[in-house]
Amino acid sequence: MFNAKDDTILNCLVGMYLDVHFVDCCLKVQFQQEYWNRSADNIETIYKFVIPKTCTIGDFYAEVGGRKITGVVQEKGQAQDTYDDALATGQTSYLALQDEDASFNSYTISIGNLPPGQTTKVYISFLSVALNKDGNYVFYLPPELLPDVPTSGCCKIEMSEGVEHVYSTVGNISKEMDRVQWNLVPSNQPIVVSVITKKYSQPKAVLEYDEKTKSKALMITSTPVWQDLNNDLIESQVEVIFVVDRSGSMRGSRISQTKQALNILLHALPPLSRFNIIGFGSSQDWLFEKSQQFCEENIEIAHENIKNTNADLGGTDLVSPLRRIFSQPPDVDYPRIILVLTDGSVNDRPGTINEVRRNQEQCRLYALGISSSVDTALVKGMCEAGRGEAAFVI
Template sequence: MFSVRKQRETAMSAQTQHRTARDLLAFILLASTLGVATAVVLCGVTLLLAAPAYGAPPGEGTLLLKAAGSEQAFAAPLISTDVTFRVSGPVARARLVQTFSNPQPDWYEGVYIFPLPENAAVDRLRLRVAERVVEAEIRERAAARAAYEQARSNGRRAALLDEERPNIFTTQVANIGPRETIVVELEYQQILRYQDGRFSLRFPMVVGPRYSAAGPLRVADVERITPPVMRPGTEGERSNPVAIHVALDAGVPLESVESSSHRIAVAAPSESRREIALAAGATPANRDFELSWTPRAGHAPQAAWFTEEKDGKHYGLLMLLPPAAAYGARLPREVIFILDTSGSMAGSSIRQAKEALELALGRLGPGDRFNVIEFNSYAQRLFDEAREATPDNVRRAARWVGALQARGGTEMAPAIKLALNGDEGGSDGSRRVRQVIFLTDGCVGNEEELFRLIRERLGGSRLFTVGIGSAPNSHFMTKAAQLGRGTFTYIGRVEQVREKMSELFAKLETPVMKGLEVRWPHGVQAESWPARIPDLYAGEPLVLTAALDKLQGDLQI
């Protein structure tokens, strides 16, 4: 039971903690509460920027310039990229500023594809070209594009921001004048991830190539989710340098702050606050930035309730960590491993994935059954059906996995069909727990088709995604795990494989809390997200956002 009152109830810190977080809640919670409806609406709107221009009409996040009527593009020199985060408790606000220049004596249109976190709520876009500053205006996608095309043909300054996927955005900037400087400023907010006693913030810096099948299965918007590739020999010595600064106010005393992706410099103004920057200053934007922090023992949040009133409505965010599960008898499982062996996994990614899978095979118990599926352009499984995890079968699987190589396309659908059969239990007719572990970089463009397959064929299985590599498709990995009622684990380096997989094993081998329901106080009208409470695994909190007409009474879960 949890009290729903106007003042905040929290076990996280003193009175002034997270003041900034409260100021940000209404915007984030409005989007979160609307859930799927919001996602549909966001896909249909575009940000339009427009201002008059006085020049003649033009006949990894990077800005490519191209002349009117030409398909050839060259990269605008990137002068600087600065990213600033302000973290207050479980909420982060980010400000991204990228400065480009047009060194040419001609007018150009710029095309800018860049990644953002899949749960980012973009609330501001500003464009500065020379001395002019223009702010974003939200319009329906078709209307915004028509206005942009009209402005471009009339020689006016205009920019168009499209959400191609929740984690991929495209900006087009029309009529960039000779030797002008272009500054793109973007701000967003997000709720941070809390898992296994750690908060984490991840900032994507790479838009990886997305695989799309040819012919009738080709994704319609593949060009819009594929970053333009410059011709060999034209890229020069660009390194896409980025500087990152994080102002962290955790609200509780901190035990540690670390980054698994970059070397960082950390200053500690107080026991609950940290100032973090990249140790090397600006660094190449060639891998995602990840930062995590752990509250001091005894100070980890058990419950946090934040509220904000806006326009006569109350918005709330609840984070509740269930009591630690008692370890009982180990339940027999049927575990299906899916390994991505497509060409995008070549190099360190396939080594990480194979090492992770070998560790997983070694954790199988005598009462478990298992199978292994690998896919690239085609999918194949080791056994015709799941087999007992005998020492001989496990050794055979380890040898088979060790011989696999990364090559070919990324046809995920056949592998999902082999792994998910719609059954409620094991393939032998038993009621054993059925778990599917999917190791991939997620570099596909047909996410919606795959999500549909998971919905249709999940049955009683649980799907756990393991993101491999320096820049996996976190939108696909996160949503696939949500639909599969499992969890998402990210492994960025080989050195993390053992730690991350051990944490995942703890979830798989621990009793799960299922069938959770939220009962709002009598007489309170509430719209909450997620509408269906997911299964809870060890070390994971319940995070619930809601819009309410009043704050009174007790919430029961």
């Protein structure tokens, strides 16, 4: 945030309240942010607001001086002109613009002409589908979306399937398991709420009626249950390339978690597969010049490599090893899978995601984010570009 008059950084954000609402597999999340102008002049505050790309902005309004100012949707240029005109006439005005970088959902929020001593509250809500794994619905808010101010909030839970268990990394869970309440969440800690339901595999329908528009919307959800894997799938031939972050930021528990994950993943490979392990930082460390057959001898070589793996390769250049991988044409008989293990602190996030997107026909890319402060925009952006999925070790 800055003062548009003299570019002085001002700490105007003084508090935030987070309102999360589970309704079956749907999520509505509202950020309530309070700003206070401590200076003696009218100011303009500008900040970035990032949400997962799978989310949609649902509402944007503000409260100032007892008035509610509701946002309206306009074409980008028109919205900027409306905001500038309001500033020119001395009115307090609000603007939310979606940034052009398509790698993630980033918005620039502007509050103009906030009077001295004035307090204003900004409300932004978004809609999404909860992550679902075998009836375990998850809300995950990474720490980079939590500003360094007092943050409190609650999560309301409504599940037609019935709730069997609720887990949360912060706050207190009600006895009825229909609410989680939290206060003063540390800014470096993610918020995770996991709701396990009783009858997740049963198809269900939810009908919603809008009194204002007299319209109805029907949502039907069906979750498949996989009993057995097909033997052909188990025996399939694939090429799996593990791309491992060995930069300085991976020191300590992060590199230890990565080595444990590598050993587990290595033994989960199909017997007829090929594999390789590539460490990256400022430089690269390739186990093999090109992927080798899964066999006892190569597995022993890989285990020795993992044992001696350290966070000793300096910076975090992920683009270069990806380019080298993509320069090697894949074998059509061995579909290529790339698995990136990283804390996400790379030098060039947009360039990395674009490199994956340009070569998405070569492979599927999956990623495992390590640590609670992982760059989720990078990890999810790569997986979306690479037609894969992301997972996180918190």
